[in-house]
Amino acid sequence: MNGLRIELRRSTALWAGLLVLVSSTGMLLLTAAGTSWQGNSTSAVLELRPPLAYVWALVVGLAVLQGMRDGRSGVTELFSSTSRPGWVRLGTLASAVAGVVAVATGLLCVGLVAVVAISGGFVSIGFVPLMVTVVLALASSVMLGIAVGRLLPHPLTVPVALVSTFVLATAAGQELEVQSPDAEVSRLALLAPVLDPPGTDLVTTSTSVDIGQIVWFTGLGVTAFLLLVSRFPGARLAALLPAGLAAVLALTILPNKISDVLVTDSIAGELVCDGPVCLSRAHEDRLPAVAAVGKEVLAKLAVLPDAPTEVREDTSAMAHLAAPQRNGKIVYLRSQGAAGVLTMSPEQQRIELLAGAGVAGCSTPNTFDISESVVLHLTAGYFNNGLAALPSEPLMWSSDRLRGEIETAWRALRAQPAPEQLNRVTRARQMLLACNDSEGVLDVLTAA
Incomplete structure (x- = not known):
């Protein structure tokens, strides 16, 4: 010593x-x-x-x-x-x-x-x-x-x-x-x-x-x-x-x-649920607030055929590299990345979960698809009874030209009878689940 x-x-x-x-x-x-x-x-x-x-x-x-x-x-x-x-x-x-x-x-x-x-x-x-x-x-x-x-x-x-x-x-x-x-x-x-x-x-x-x-x-x-x-x-x-x-x-x-x-992380990523809404154990403290929003979102999406029945946090380790997960019965809550839903207000969370009729876009992180973004805004607006900014897509709403494209497409969708609007949103959701071409999805929503 x-x-x-x-x-x-x-x-x-x-x-x-x-x-x-x-x-x-x-x-x-x-x-x-x-x-x-x-x-x-x-x-x-x-x-x-x-x-x-x-x-x-x-x-x-x-x-x-x-x-x-x-x-x-x-x-x-x-x-x-x-x-x-x-x-x-x-x-x-x-x-x-x-x-x-x-x-x-x-x-x-x-x-x-x-x-x-x-x-x-x-x-x-x-x-x-x-x-x-x-x-x-x-x-x-x-x-x-x-x-x-x-x-x-x-x-x-x-x-x-x-x-x-x-x-x-x-x-x-x-x-x-x-x-x-x-x-x-x-x-x-x-x-x-x-x-x-x-x-x-x-x-x-x-x-x-x-x-x-x-x-x-x-x-x-x-x-x-x-x-x-x-x-x-x-x-x-x-x-x-x-x-x-x-x-x-x-x-x-x-x-x-x-x-x-x-x-x-098998410990932090373990899911903890409040009814149909599940978050990772690392974010369990936010579950009460998110559960209220998630149940409201599921109620709004219930008008869809084969409507989703769960809201679940996407805990995938490759979420920073791959396109978001998709499942017809699950609305995935994207907590990872710069636009993490958990950091948003309840109103913003609701808009994000309603976008795509509960299905995320097919673009990988750090990429930008205008047509897909318009689709997400339109489908969120349909269930929200009016267009609103998507916090995860700030560029679209802040640009006059791009926002004009959204509003033009919105008027084309709203010009259809109510049953036809629901039918188009349903078809768009199915195409998003299959990751079809984003321009084709937009055409389905805005066709004359």
């Missing part, structure tokens, strides 16, 4: 821990998109992944600098001649620096969970695997950095290690940025702890990702320690074996499709 206390005082251990806390907090404040992560403890810890591209590089660079201490001081031969085994002294150094970094990372994760709890968000044990992964990633990287610094005590080693780590993290993050739920990703990219999660509090990494990364970083840590304490070339070569075996095992566990990387 004496040696450990000395290393804590004389090494960069405490500075490394402070670096993790300060840089992670600063980068989190700069990069965190909105406050959606504050709704779920799992999302809060997952939000640490983007800043890791910077923090990881800084910590590795500092660890390499620490590992060069003996070489820079010219005491390597002196220490090798002492009776105390070298692995004890070096192990104490590695334990001090890696341990402080691990504790600092753990405190950071626990602090984020505390923020969620204080702000009234949903807290569950789902954050634990994510915390373990991040702690292992930084701790094993610190040990590897110390080993590299000891083996290569050159002035360029620190900047090369820092830049290489940052480039590796950035490349891995970019490899995981996809635009389709069917897109494949590189398993190698998942060996880095960097991930840009979608802006929602209902998504986490899959069990296979967590296990694969834990296996990899554990093997990397073992190799780093063996490299640090090995004195002969043969032993150093053998030290690479744990990392190699861990990498092979991890690559067989890690998935290669983004839909298998990001999954719905």
Whole structure:
């Protein structure tokens, strides 16, 4: 314990821990998109992944600098001649620096969970695997950095290690940025702890990702320690074996499709119902207000043949990449994304749920289809007894030209007898369920 206390005082251990806390907090404040992560403890810890591209590089660079201490001081031969085994002294150094970094990372994760709890968000044990992964990633990287610094005590080693780590993290993050739920990703990219999660509090990494990364970083840590304490070339070569075996095992566990990387949080995404209206457990506090709106919407849609009988939150993990879910018996409430229905007023929620006669458009997120938007406005207006702005489509209502198109189409629909209007809205709903061409759906509603 004496040696450990000395290393804590004389090494960069405490500075490394402070670096993790300060840089992670600063980068989190700069990069965190909105406050959606504050709704779920799992999302809060997952939000640490983007800043890791910077923090990881800084910590590795500092660890390499620490590992060069003996070489820079010219005491390597002196220490090798002492009776105390070298692995004890070096192990104490590695334990001090890696341990402080691990504790600092753990405190950071626990602090984020505390923020969620204080702000009234949903807290569950789902954050634990994510915390373990991040702690292992930084701790094993610190040990590897110390080993590299000891083996290569050159002035360029620190900047090369820092830049290489940052480039590796950035490349891995970019490899995981996809635009389709069917897109494949590189398993190698998942060996880095960097991930840009979608802006929602209902998504986490899959069990296979967590296990694969834990296996990899554990093997990397073992190799780093063996490299640090090995004195002969043969032993150093053998030290690479744990990392190699861990990498092979991890690559067989890690998935290669983004839909298998990001999954719905099984705890936060569990549905809680008030009659026919269901929300995720993470949003259970909003259920009473949403239930009142949802029951009103179902009553209005009851005039349709085969009318929907449920209102259910869309908890799909791929909601940020895929077209909204559709089901003839379910009106899906889209809570994820910039236009999340849960953040709207009851009046706005009602309009959104009535749009498409209870069926969402077929466009994928971040795309814009004018004809489809007109259809959504017309069908919402039909059940609302008058046109109104769709909060999820602000561009249409704010543009005089586009709003004019909506009003022209509205007059064409309202010019028909009441039974014919209902018939057209019903046909449009069936076409939306089948994701037919949006212009064809609009023609059905506005035909002379």
